[in-house]
Amino acid sequence: MNLNSRIPEGPLAEKWEKHKFNVKLVNPANKRKFDIIVVGTGLAGASAAASLAELGYNVKVFTFHDSPRRAHSIAAQGGINAAKNYQNDGDSVYRLFYDTVKGGDYRSREANVYRLAQVSVNIIDQCVAQGVPFAREYGGLLDNRSFGGAQVSRTFYAKGQTGQQLLIGAYQALSRQVATGKIKLYTRTEMLDLVMIDGHAKGIITRNLITGKIERHAGHAVLLCTGGYGNVFYLSTNAMASNATAAWRAHRKGALFANPCFTQIHPTCIPVSGLYQSKLTLMSESLRNDGRVWVPKTVEDAEKIRKGQIKPTDLPEEARDYYLERRYPSFGNLVPRDVASRNAKYVCDEGRGVGGTGLAVYLDFADAIRRDGKSTIEARYGNLFEMYEKITGDDPYTLPMMIYPAVHYTMGGLWVDYNLMTNIPGLYALGEANFSDHGANRLGASALMQGLADGYFVIPYTMGDYVASLPFKKVDASHPAFDEAEKAVKDGINKLLSIKGTRTVDDFHRELGSIMWEYCGMARNAEGLTKAIGLVQQLRADFWKDVKVNGSAEELNMSLEKANRVADFLELGELMIRDALHREESCGGHFRDEYQTPEGEALRNDEEFSYVAAWEYGGFNGEPTLHKEDLVFENVKLTQRSYK
Amino acid sequence: MSWLTQTFSSSIGRKFLTAITGLFLIFFLVGHVTGNLLLFKPDEGRAFNEYTQFMTGNLGIMIVRYLLYAAILAHVIITVLLGIHNRKARPVGYTKQVPSPHVSWSSRNMGILGTLVLVFIVIHMANFWYSLKWGVVPTVNYAEAGEIKNLYHVVQSSFSELWYTALYVVMMVFLAFHLMHGFQSAFQTLGLRHKKYWPIIRSVGFWFSIIVPFIFALMPLYIYFFRNINH
Amino acid sequence: MNLTLKVWRQKGPADKGGFVTYEMKDINHHMSFLEMMDVLNERLEREGQEPVHFDHDCREGICGSCAMHINGRPHGPSKGTATCQLHMRLFNDGDVITVEPWRAKAFPVVKDLVVDRSAFDRIIQAGGYVSVNTGGVPDANEIPVPKKIADEAFNAATCISCGACVAACKNASAMLFVSAKVSQLALLPQGKVERKNRVERMVAQMDAEGFGNCTNTQACSVECPKEISQDFIAMMNREYIGAKFTSDNV
Numbered sequence A: 001m002n003l004n005s006r007i008p009e010g011p012l013a014e015k016w017e018k019h020k021f022n023v024k025l026v027n028p029a030n031k032r033k034f035d036i037i038v039v040g041t042g043l044a045g046a047s048a049a050a051s052l053a054e055l056g057y058n059v060k061v062f063t064f065h066d067s068p069r070r071a072h073s074i075a076a077q078g079g080i081n082a083a084k085n086y087q088n089d090g091d092s093v094y095r096l097f098y099d100t101v102k103g104g105d106y107r108s109r110e111a112n113v114y115r116l117a118q119v120s121v122n123i124i125d126q127c128v129a130q131g132v133p134f135a136r137e138y139g140g141l142l143d144n145r146s147f148g149g150a151q152v153s154r155t156f157y158a159k160g161q162t163g164q165q166l167l168i169g170a171y172q173a174l175s176r177q178v179a180t181g182k183i184k185l186y187t188r189t190e191m192l193d194l195v196m197i198d199g200h201a202k203g204i205i206t207r208n209l210i211t212g213k214i215e216r217h218a219g220h221a222v223l224l225c226t227g228g229y230g231n232v233f234y235l236s237t238n239a240m241a242s243n244a245t246a247a248w249r250a251h252r253k254g255a256l257f258a259n260p261c262f263t264q265i266h267p268t269c270i271p272v273s274g275l276y277q278s279k280l281t282l283m284s285e286s287l288r289n290d291g292r293v294w295v296p297k298t299v300e301d302a303e304k305i306r307k308g309q310i311k312p313t314d315l316p317e318e319a320r321d322y323y324l325e326r327r328y329p330s331f332g333n334l335v336p337r338d339v340a341s342r343n344a345k346y347v348c349d350e351g352r353g354v355g356g357t358g359l360a361v362y363l364d365f366a367d368a369i370r371r372d373g374k375s376t377i378e379a380r381y382g383n384l385f386e387m388y389e390k391i392t393g394d395d396p397y398t399l400p401m402m403i404y405p406a407v408h409y410t411m412g413g414l415w416v417d418y419n420l421m422t423n424i425p426g427l428y429a430l431g432e433a434n435f436s437d438h439g440a441n442r443l444g445a446s447a448l449m450q451g452l453a454d455g456y457f458v459i460p461y462t463m464g465d466y467v468a469s470l471p472f473k474k475v476d477a478s479h480p481a482f483d484e485a486e487k488a489v490k491d492g493i494n495k496l497l498s499i500k501g502t503r504t505v506d507d508f509h510r511e512l513g514s515i516m517w518e519y520c521g522m523a524r525n526a527e528g529l530t531k532a533i534g535l536v537q538q539l540r541a542d543f544w545k546d547v548k549v550n551g552s553a554e555e556l557n558m559s560l561e562k563a564n565r566v567a568d569f570l571e572l573g574e575l576m577i578r579d580a581l582h583r584e585e586s587c588g589g590h591f592r593d594e595y596q597t598p599e600g601e602a603l604r605n606d607e608e609f610s611y612v613a614a615w616e617y618g619g620f621n622g623e624p625t626l627h628k629e630d631l632v633f634e635n636v637k638l639t640q641r642s643y644k
Numbered sequence B: 001m002s003w004l005t006q007t008f009s010s011s012i013g014r015k016f017l018t019a020i021t022g023l024f025l026i027f028f029l030v031g032h033v034t035g036n037l038l039l040f041k042p043d044e045g046r047a048f049n050e051y052t053q054f055m056t057g058n059l060g061i062m063i064v065r066y067l068l069y070a071a072i073l074a075h076v077i078i079t080v081l082l083g084i085h086n087r088k089a090r091p092v093g094y095t096k097q098v099p100s101p102h103v104s105w106s107s108r109n110m111g112i113l114g115t116l117v118l119v120f121i122v123i124h125m126a127n128f129w130y131s132l133k134w135g136v137v138p139t140v141n142y143a144e145a146g147e148i149k150n151l152y153h154v155v156q157s158s159f160s161e162l163w164y165t166a167l168y169v170v171m172m173v174f175l176a177f178h179l180m181h182g183f184q185s186a187f188q189t190l191g192l193r194h195k196k197y198w199p200i201i202r203s204v205g206f207w208f209s210i211i212v213p214f215i216f217a218l219m220p221l222y223i224y225f226f227r228n229i230n231h
Numbered sequence C: 001m002n003l004t005l006k007v008w009r010q011k012g013p014a015d016k017g018g019f020v021t022y023e024m025k026d027i028n029h030h031m032s033f034l035e036m037m038d039v040l041n042e043r044l045e046r047e048g049q050e051p052v053h054f055d056h057d058c059r060e061g062i063c064g065s066c067a068m069h070i071n072g073r074p075h076g077p078s079k080g081t082a083t084c085q086l087h088m089r090l091f092n093d094g095d096v097i098t099v100e101p102w103r104a105k106a107f108p109v110v111k112d113l114v115v116d117r118s119a120f121d122r123i124i125q126a127g128g129y130v131s132v133n134t135g136g137v138p139d140a141n142e143i144p145v146p147k148k149i150a151d152e153a154f155n156a157a158t159c160i161s162c163g164a165c166v167a168a169c170k171n172a173s174a175m176l177f178v179s180a181k182v183s184q185l186a187l188l189p190q191g192k193v194e195r196k197n198r199v200e201r202m203v204a205q206m207d208a209e210g211f212g213n214c215t216n217t218q219a220c221s222v223e224c225p226k227e228i229s230q231d232f233i234a235m236m237n238r239e240y241i242g243a244k245f246t247s248d249n250v
């Protein structure tokens, strides 16, 4: 297979302009002759659907949520980046581009990232025009903050609810088009398969989650805006229902899955408190601006703390190890996410972790409170402290907070070209569902930016290029391809219901999660990964023999919904492990124990691995095939990251 | 003019009318209580009788009075309609429901309180107003004013009865509770809420709903204990 | 700790439904309420029964999915929290906990504790937006907004569309939800252009959905997980009457 990334010719800064001029246009009067299917109503889906409907396309929008506004994007707290340089601190499109490529550890496409930085400025304009209530200065202009260790203040935010406010903006734009009739909205409707006719994406098969009815929807193009797959790990900061089914089923139909092993583990999450834990809660990264991370210097002290014999506040300064400050004197507590996460793992592996499970480190505000006063700290983090206390029952003003890394974001996803089209003509992937812009590691506040860039400002141009080449003919939903896909979906569901085994879906999911976390989490090695492949295969086989799904297919059946999703995770998990195993280097969120510098930092292998690993489905138990898209860096110089 | 009917058949429009009529009734209460203060004048009811005479004769007052009847009627009809609609909005109720903290008892029971106030108004009107208009009321002759109806006597004889006095007093408690929520609620409904003035409205409302019914209640008590014709 | 759960079970909209009692043993008080429900559900699944259906997703109080009427109050006893943020440490050994769905004509029960809140979406579709197309908008800083106004608009915009206001209101009124959106957009210069049409259309839709009338009990603000203020209801009343008398919609 020849992966054509369709990166336009010409100098970096002119590629997008030129491309916009070169793509084919669809005449305004003809747009209404095309039906576009958008799956997902997160930032990517809602913005794409609204923008395409405004242009005149007929859009059908699907979400498994009961309302488009509940998509997982709503949970983003921190903010959204844009190269506005409103703060006059030296930011520019080029700097945002550069930071993103570097932050991604040189595993992303220059052209895509540059375009992202270019359109970032338009996103903020658009959102403000929609009435998104961003934080402002007293003079009435927009406020910015520095986020995730960035050297400039380019992050726009709305208290701790940036995701919710942006999503509501997009949701309202979408709602407006629903009112005009240009968008037909299908809520509580889950896509379960992609339909292809003559190699082109022509529709989807869905299940109405309320009635259980399997339905077919035909269209000229299908946009998957279905979010990330972090829930492979069972425990993650993702919403409970976030899943990979749409992307995975497209993958089974031939769409390549790129860089599946690139997962981001966020260092500041509330630790697991017990086996019953259902999900993990992110504490905003901004806490690391003032909090100091530490664990006891000795295993003995840590043990005493774990047993409740002493309190952390009892431990004198000299008995504490502020390990980030010690190891990274210049960045200290503000090292990038992957570095902070990995170091937390190491100290806990050494037995110096705290909390009931020993899987937690302290994030201490005592110094900050002493320095700036309690009221200042309260003004900065009051709502976060409150949230922490609600969940844990501890007061972070008097006791140090406990944190531990958790799976947060997946950089991998469906492979797409510069137009955001997968290798299947007519099938697009936007937002976290694609692999495009973050390389091996995503910078804070850049996912929201990418989702909205894709939806508002990229797809409205690039999709036209494909659609313009199609005849003005309704896609026929009675085509045998639809019959076939519909039958396959029904068979799959019946199969799940007929197994009537002994183990619950969650039970399998939890086990998959622990395998993934253990062997394909913060630090990976060939031995563990090889073992994990076997474990996942075994688990998958058990699942299909022993899963227990009650209820019927013709009603709201949440066990069945979960079973469908976990079935796909069980396949995707294996692909992630295979990808991690094949990538014999460490980069960004992918850390292989075998490949590190003498100081224990990630060691890239640019000679051999400067490519996108795009995997082709190899059948249920078959081996996937690797396709490589070489990454060419013409504008940035590849350097080894160093935060010393 | 369909917009107008539309407006007042909308939820907010109807509420707006409730508030306007309610406020009108509040203004009336102020006038009513002030006038009736004359009952306390130790002149065997002369001032009070002259005042009622004046109130029945004046055309302007007549208009206000009809407005008042209309307001009561409108207030009742609209609140009943609202009440029916609200009941329909929750066809299946909760098995267990605990009142939310900070939510006043009055605000949850305006319908009952209003109905009791209505019952009171009916009795009250039947007693004083009906007898004034159509009943046989003794007259009294004052030098300058001439022969006028002696409503004071009606009032005095009514409030010389224990049960009637007690009823009147109890009803004033209901009115107090109705106003306790109604007063501030009317301002909220009209959108007259502002950081600066809202606390003032609330406390004025609170004291108003205590003071006005209290004074009203003092009248029967005063007569029962100090001007009782049976004693 | 041990608990007794009385949970509303209803197979579907046509079913009459009723309470089923479950004894819960050894509940860890660090669990969240929904994790306790998960424990119940896994047990039911293992026993071959259908789990209790309930909506939930983010489990951090922001998506607005979760919606349980717990012991007589929407989202349970604690202030400013959604159901998913409720923790078992608030309950005591031996407690009997009653769990019901939101009750309102406009929120019909779908199954067990799941209700249909699409009425809210239709109210937003009726006008809860600023009519700008993608592209062609002015630079973000060309629309200065005084910080106070921006903050107030933000406070209104924190609504998560959970419907607890409706569930709490003795009249099943949706005024708090609708007023939050009307106010957010009426406060901001971007939204002022369409403010009259917006409030007229949204209120009309709210009425058409069958919600009750507000009688200013303020229970909605008390139970709202985002503690949306009554100020916004007053603001909407003002906006609505003002619009009705001055807009050119006849």
Ligand SMILES: Cc1cc2nc3c(=O)[nH]c(=O)nc-3n(C[C@H](O)[C@H](O)[C@H](O)COP(=O)(O)OP(=O)(O)OC[C@H]3O[C@@H](n4cnc5c(N)ncnc54)[C@H](O)[C@@H]3O)c2cc1C
Binding pocket: A039, A040, A041, A042, A043, A044, A045, A062, A063, A064, A065, A068, A070, A071, A072, A073, A074, A075, A076, A077, A078, A079, A080, A081, A162, A163, A189, A190, A191, A192, A225, A226, A227, A228, A237, A238, A239, A242, A243, A245, A246, A282, A408, A409, A430, A431, A432, A433, A444, A445, A446, A447, A448, A449, A451
């Ligand atoms: C706790 C948290 C905090 C974050 N904070 C930040 C931040 O501060 N800044 C930042 O930039 N990023 C942040 N992120 C990342 C960012 O929020 C996400 O990457 C981004 O919102 C994803 O948007 P999306 O549109 O791609 O997908 P989502 O928002 O996940 O939407 C997916 C949509 O697809 C639908 N869907 C999925 N599958 C199907 C199917 N099969 N059928 C029908 N519908 C389907 C869902 O219903 C949903 O509508 C955060 C993430 C988390 C978890």
Ligand code: HEM
Binding pocket: B015, B016, B018, B019, B020, B021, B022, B023, B025, B026, B029, B075, B076, B079, B080, B083, B110, B111, B112, B113, B114, B115, B117, B118, B119, B121, B178, B179, B181, B182, B183, B185, B186, B187, B189, B190, C214, C215, C216
């Ligand atoms: C002196 C007599 C009365 C006065 C001064 C009065 C005053 C008020 C006021 C100010 C309100 C608040 C309106 C609003 O919230 O916008 C109100 C509400 C109400 N009134 Fe009255 N009222 C009187 C008599 C009655 C009567 C006779 C009824 C009989 C049905 C009644 C029933 C109600 C009801 C049900 C409400 C509730 C509406 C709500 O809570 O919003 N009232 N009243």
Ligand code: SF4
Binding pocket: C158, C159, C160, C161, C162, C163, C164, C165, C166, C176, C177, C180, C220, C223, C224, C225, C226, C227, C228
């Ligand atoms: S106003 Fe409050 S209670 Fe009502 S929907 Fe919004 S967040 Fe929920």
Ligand code: FES
Binding pocket: C055, C056, C057, C058, C059, C060, C061, C062, C063, C064, C065, C066, C082, C083, C084, C085
């Ligand atoms: S589950 Fe999202 S708000 Fe409770």
